[in-house]
Amino acid sequence: MVKQIFRYREILLVIIIAILLAIFSTRAPGFATPGNLANIFNDTSILIILALGQMTVILTKSIDLSVAANVAFTGMAVGMINANYPDLPLALIVLVALAIGAMLGAINGLFVWKLNIPSIVVTLGTLTIYRGMAFVLSGGAWVNAHQMTEPFLQTPRHLLLGLPVLGWIAVIIVGLMYLVMSRTFLGRAIYASGGNPTAAIYAGIDVGRTRFFAFVISGTLAGLCGYLWVSRYAVAYVDIAAGFELDSVAACVIGGISTLGGIGSVAGAVLGALFLGVIKNALPVINISPFSQMAISGAVIIAAVIFNARQERRRGRIILRDRGASEQIEVTA
């Protein structure tokens, strides 16, 4: 039984989150009320969406460090569009956000696919470039709440069955990503490309192209988050979401997505993000300083990495035994 739980990272995370909520609610009554939980979820929505994009990329044995810069550029772009053309309908603005995000993701993807450059190098470069582009676009100026239109700011805050629209958007994205990862050829190709790239090529999968699409998904979701972020915090400036790419990676790692690719689930990424969300929301309530919060988050990430490594080693045993065998075969043949 215990072993089963440890086998399934997702169940383990649900239990840990439940325990955390129980502990916090003894220290701060009212913490685990439905209203507050909805708040925490809403607060974590953007991280959930970004983590899902990050997950698709990490599953293909790559990483996207440019997601937060993508959020900043896209957020700045749609904020300025809204401020300058207040008559444009919100649907169009969201479409523009998705398109810009997808384009920035495609740029990453093309470098990785066509030039075969390691993704960590490509996205480390574009991380700076995209944020620089946000500065060039705005000239360093802010777009403030009073310049934005009512629907632009208020739509994600609109309550629906007790949860703001922002939270519902996250729910929809989670559902969509679940479908993409489990029911489409692309999803399967993403897992296969990360799990064993050579075998994937032999099975007729274009690994480079698959990585490209993973980056496009990640970019598109980051573009969406660009709008959501600016709307939620009612301000657009160059430094929004600074460092947030690391949170998205952390959510994936905590959620059991292997940084070596090929292992991980949508549920894992969502729970990893929620775990971070609960910690971030709970610690101030029980009077722990923001600096300790950072240390605690960091410790949790390292713990998760150690846990993942142990899991993979256990899983890897057979692979290693096989490798030993094939080496012997090579010798004897």
Next chain:
Amino acid sequence: MSDMPLLEMRGISKSFPGVRALNDVNIALYPGKVTALIGENGAGKSTLVKILTGIYACDEGEIYVDGGPVSFSNAQDAIDAGVTAIHQETVLFDELSVAENIFLGHAPKSRLGLVNWRAVNARALALLHSLESNIDPRLRLKDLSIAQRHLVAIARALSVDARIVIMDEPTAALSRKEVNDLFQIVKRLKTQGKAILFISHKFDEVYEIADHYAVFRDGKAVGSGELANVEQNDIVKLMVGRSVEHAFPKLDIALGKTVFAVENYTHPTEFRDISFELRQGEIFGIYGLVGAGRSEVCQSFFGITQPSSGKLKLDGQEITIRSPGEAINAGIVYVPEERGRHGAVLQLPIYQNISLPSLTRTSRSGFLNAANEFALARKYAERFDLRAAALSVPVGTLSGGNQQKVVIGKWLATQPKILILDEPTKGIDIGSKAAVHAFISELAGEGLSIIMVSSELPEIIGMSDRVLVMREGLSAGIYKRENLNAETLVRAATGNASK
């Protein structure tokens, strides 16, 4: 003086699970002499080298250096005893300089314990001069030619005062001129009194450079002596051994029409002018030594590499194949040699592995149908008697044998017309081999056309309707079933001209 062997191995045995790689082998190396080690793939040559260099420990037997017993429990022990190996693909560091490569790990130190670079470069230069080479020791290794790299590897071997030098197919990647240069070095080593173990498939080279020979077959030393006293034909006979029996379940299948034709297929570096036709129900063997370009030809049919010229015809229609996906859609599949590394995605469940190569064809819409995938997987799991708790468990949790079944199953699930098998029984124990052979025969009976690459003579002779022999990227002839015999094939593959 020279009758006393510098190194002697007596009664060496080594087993791996399911395979007896070496069985009571004796070999002696003499100072100032080159001993050629000859044998088919799988005869146990590489295992012997690994024991000599301390990478493997032998199960039984003794090693003597200068008449005294030694034991090599790791690679350093072997180096300390003066044994060093120069491998087929030299293990050197591209980004380091020549001198650094030569002295890596045992660089001269200054009094403070720091590397004395001046001494390193000076000694490297002296070593290279003693090999009559004028390579600048400060050059980066990546700027050198393959032959020069070999020279650096040899210099590295000499830098540790090696007295016993093992050269494992050192000429495999060299041009004729580079081979000549290498042989000059070997002769110089001989005059310095080194004992050399020279492993090669090429008879002309063996006769040119070696003094003694030792022939291995199936892990046994079957003959040794002075090369001057033996005919090439006798060595071939020793290599091949007893007449190969046709104990294979090859069915007599009436061959259908020609389904696949290859015309003058040429790759920039790997192979040239390969032509053959393949008929329905035919098993077409491709034989040759390792490195003859067999796998490379097959991989180009599968779109892994691109030919520079030549034509492929499928059912009379000319086709071009640019990717494995296109090959699978055309009905050509390739079951790779390294089924562990190239075959399965271990993290994915069994059913997803089996359906993976079929997806490019069945899910054109981009959406998957789990029920269909399971049905496909169930069909092939039953056919192969796959033992697994459920089809949804990851392939990584299966035993090696069952993983192989998944890998074969996933290719057959694409319902190919042409099945290319690269070393289909490599690493399989004898009992399972017969089952694989029966199965290959059965597939041919169902009308599949099969191309089978194999290094095992009994297999290639027992299973094939016709055999293409390749040598150094070229066709060395196509032999019909009635003309197949081990000596003919080995002669063609090794380029032994005498008839």
